Amino acid sequence: MKKKRISITDIANELSVTPSTVSRALNGGGKVSEKKRQEILSLAKKLGYRPNPIAKSLLENKTHTIGLIIPEFTHHFYSRMLAGIESVTSKAGYQLLICTSNEKQKQEIKSTQTLLDARVDGILATISKMNDKFQHLQEVMDSGTPLVLVDRFSEEIETPYVISDDFNGAFSAVDYLCQSGCKNILHIKGPANLSTTFNRFMGYKEALRKHEIEVKEELILESSDANLVEKIRFCLKNQQVDGAFAYSDYLAFEIYRAASDLKIPIPGSLSVIGYADEPLATYINPTLSTVNQQPFEMGATGANYLLNKINNPDIGLEIRSLETKLVIRDSCTKRAAKECQFS
Amino acid sequence: MKKKRISITDIANELSVTPSTVSRALNGGGKVSEKKRQEILSLAKKLGYRPNPIAKSLLENKTHTIGLIIPEFTHHFYSRMLAGIESVTSKAGYQLLICTSNEKQKQEIKSTQTLLDARVDGILATISKMNDKFQHLQEVMDSGTPLVLVDRFSEEIETPYVISDDFNGAFSAVDYLCQSGCKNILHIKGPANLSTTFNRFMGYKEALRKHEIEVKEELILESSDANLVEKIRFCLKNQQVDGAFAYSDYLAFEIYRAASDLKIPIPGSLSVIGYADEPLATYINPTLSTVNQQPFEMGATGANYLLNKINNPDIGLEIRSLETKLVIRDSCTKRAAKECQFS
DNA sequence: CTGTTAGCGCCTTCAC
């Protein structure tokens, strides 16, 4: 059913020249008499000739396509990251082949295989949460396909990555809480095994240390805890909590709920800061202070880096850590104005 | 830098047979002695042979890739739609090449060209808001590349599409409001020129008609109106509005704001229903009743339909309208329990 | 300047 696309040979026949000549005329490479070139060009245009990139790919062993593996589509964070990636790749004339892992290792492995089979020129991946093996990523690297990790990385795989500066992001948030007078700051940790969980926790602790506040076990909760909701409630009730820093905006929202149940006013008696600057942060009441990770920029940086690596295979193992932005909204008591951003 | 992938010829040489034989053994097609077949298969496995789809594409004029054009990544709706599409295509062994139009016609045209150049087997598109020309889509169809439109369509282009049943979605929402006693129902319309805007408006009017309520011009606002916020406020203050149906959840949120400013309690004095069931609907206070369009299913349906059309080019111009689900939350006074879904 | 040849990786006749 597909209409036959016209090929270089078609226009060669029409003009009684060889395909080589047409190719040369079209690519400007070799020498072709000006007259022929014009003839060829105009006929090509008239016929609506479009080169077949498949043939070129076969020849050059390049596809001008980059493969992307993301854990899921639905999080705003990944959508923004995707938008950042797309903005760079489309500008550079690369196509984007998309796969998802659904946060499952098995699907991630399948995706890498798919992308390798498709002969993509490079792969951009956010590894899934549950990863404990990395052989599939090692295979990508062994195949010589440039690989750049975004947002999450692992010590076990030696490839460049672009991440957000979680340590400083968390630090700035907790530092802010301390400066505005909070003494008992609750922290809800993220999923175990994630570097982001670890780094945000470290940032939290470091900020407390700076302000000479003791780190109390009772104030640290795990998001995976089946009784999280009750524990938050218990904590707010019994620990004189006056500040809270959550691994995510969604967890911060759980704190809102508990506080609302307990009639603890935010920000009156409790200042809350979340993480990620998801849209919900501006919709809940009071609007939520949070740490913006600049996912668009993260995606764009990763894509740029990958394209760079595709064209200069020798560039080394580089790591980029993107600055975060502390966004203070209505969920915190304001401290004396400083260099942070209000919104 | 890329390591040479091993080819059918490599393994043929190794075994002193011809590539043809290897090809036959691998594809099971022709007759090959069982012994040779085993040798070939095991060597292929040992060497980690993977067929080159590029070569096959060139031969078969098929890429097993479908192209996708969406207006933007950041809306939850499109993310869900994308997830639905991906779930179908990946299961069917098709790749997904992604482009975005950023709601701009110019970029949409460029995207169709890119996808056509890439020789995708079919295109799934959500046309951009601002489209007034459709020649690029006509070109897609003329090229013989199956095209299916999702979420939005135009009368000007004769191709199958999958949309949400906006008329009934709106009707069910407004009908609900009427049944719970609302007499003066505000409607905020969506962007002009979109079929969704039109159909939701029609659903609104039809529901009023059913309940013999007069349609009042003063109760109908345009989202594009520069003074929208003030007009909502004016309306709530002066028109005894007791119900509101907005084109989107975001517009419903504007109504919340105005109501909050005017100290009009929701749902006490005003019932509000939005549209799309965006995440914010569950985060705002009170939680927002809304119409769920099942974007995941819409994407999946579109993808299935496209794959079907790719394999049966003769199937006709079909149109699917997906049912919506009215989701009643806390922003409405409850009516007597009926068949609608609570959440 | 332009035509011929060869080959990217694979598959499909057509002979033997």
Added chain:
DNA sequence: GTGAAGGCGCTAACAG
């Protein structure tokens, strides 16, 4: 059963 030949669309090297 298996090999040889041709071709998908294109480019590069080598002849003229």
